[in-house]
Amino acid sequence: MSKISHLMEMIITLQYKGLTTASELADTLEVDKKTIYRYISSLNKANIPVHTRKGRYGGFFIDEEFYMKPSKLSEDELQSLLMASEILTEENGFTGEKQLKSAVAKIKNLCINKDSNLQHLNNSGDFKISEIGSLQGLEDKISKINYAMSRGRTLSLQYLSMSKNNLTIEKLDCYNLIFREGGWHVIGYCHKKDSVETFRLSRIKSIEITNEIYMRPYNFSLKDYLKDNEKLFKGEKIKVTVKFHREAADFIKNGSWHVSEELQSLEEDDILFNLYVDETDELKKWIMGFGKNAEIIEPQYLREEIREELEEMCKKY
Incomplete structure (x- = not known):
C-alpha cells in the first residue's frame, strides 16, 4: 500500500475512532511504529490537526472540528466505476487491473457508508439477493x-x-x-x-x-x-458463471442480483449469468435453490462441491 493510502486510512481512523495508539495504527497498516510517527509528522506538516496525548492511556487524536468528507458520487457514477473495473482487465491489455479494483472498492465503501440511498449497492461486492431495512448510521x-x-x-x-x-x-x-x-x-x-x-x-x-x-x-x-x-480484507474476485435454463431465465433477467452481473443469451432461451464475488459459499446455496434449472459452468471447484453435496443427498433419499 502506498504512503498516500496509509495517510488517508490514518485520517479516517482518527476522525471516527478518536484516541488511537501508535501500536494499533502500526498493526492495522502493517508498518512499524517509527513509520507511524513519520506519518503523523507528515500530517502535521500538511496542517491536519493530529495531536498526541502522552502517558499510560495516551495516543493520537484529531481535532473534533476537523472533518474530511468522502467524495459524494451518484449511483450512475458509482455504477460506471464498477463496470469499468470489470471491463479493464489484464486479459484485455490493462496492466493496472489489481490497483483499479482496489481503488474502486475503497471508493465504493466510502460512498455507501455515507449515503443511505446507495445501500442497495452492497459492501465490497458481496453477493446478496436484496437489502433488509435501513442501517444505523x-x-x-x-x-x-x-x-x-x-x-x-x-x-x-x-x-x-x-x-x-x-x-x-x-x-x-x-x-x-x-x-x-x-x-x-x-x-x-x-x-x-x-x-x-x-x-x-x-x-x-x-x-x-x-x-x-x-x-x-x-x-x-x-x-x-x-x-x-x-x-x-484482501483477495482477488472470483468469477462465477452459471447457466440458467429457460424455465428460470426470465426470472433472472427481470431481477437485479449483483453489481457485477453480466447476462449472455444462448440458444433455446437459456442464458449465461456471470458475476464476480469475494467468496462462493453463500452464492452456492442460492444457485442450488434453482435445482435442475441452474448449472455452474465455472469455477470447476464449485461444480465439484455441488456434485459432492448432491451425491450425499442421494444417499439419504
Missing part, C-alpha cells in the same frame, strides 16, 4: 463500539446473514475496530461461534450495549490476527 455504530471497548461491555448485534438474507443476533466482545481496504470492521470474541471473528459494520443493522462485562485477553495480538486472516 456509521457514526452511531462506531460510537457504540468505541464505548463498549472502553467500558468492557458486550454488544448485541443484529447482523445481516448473506446466506438466508435475514438477521441474526450476535453477542460480541469487541477487541479492535479497524478501517481496512475501504471499509470498517470490528474484531472480537463471538459468543455464538466461541471464537474470534470479524464483522463488517456495513452488514450490522443495529447495535445494543448490554450490561455484560468482559476483559480483552492479554495475549490477543491484532497484528497476528490480521496476518492469519489476511483473506478477510
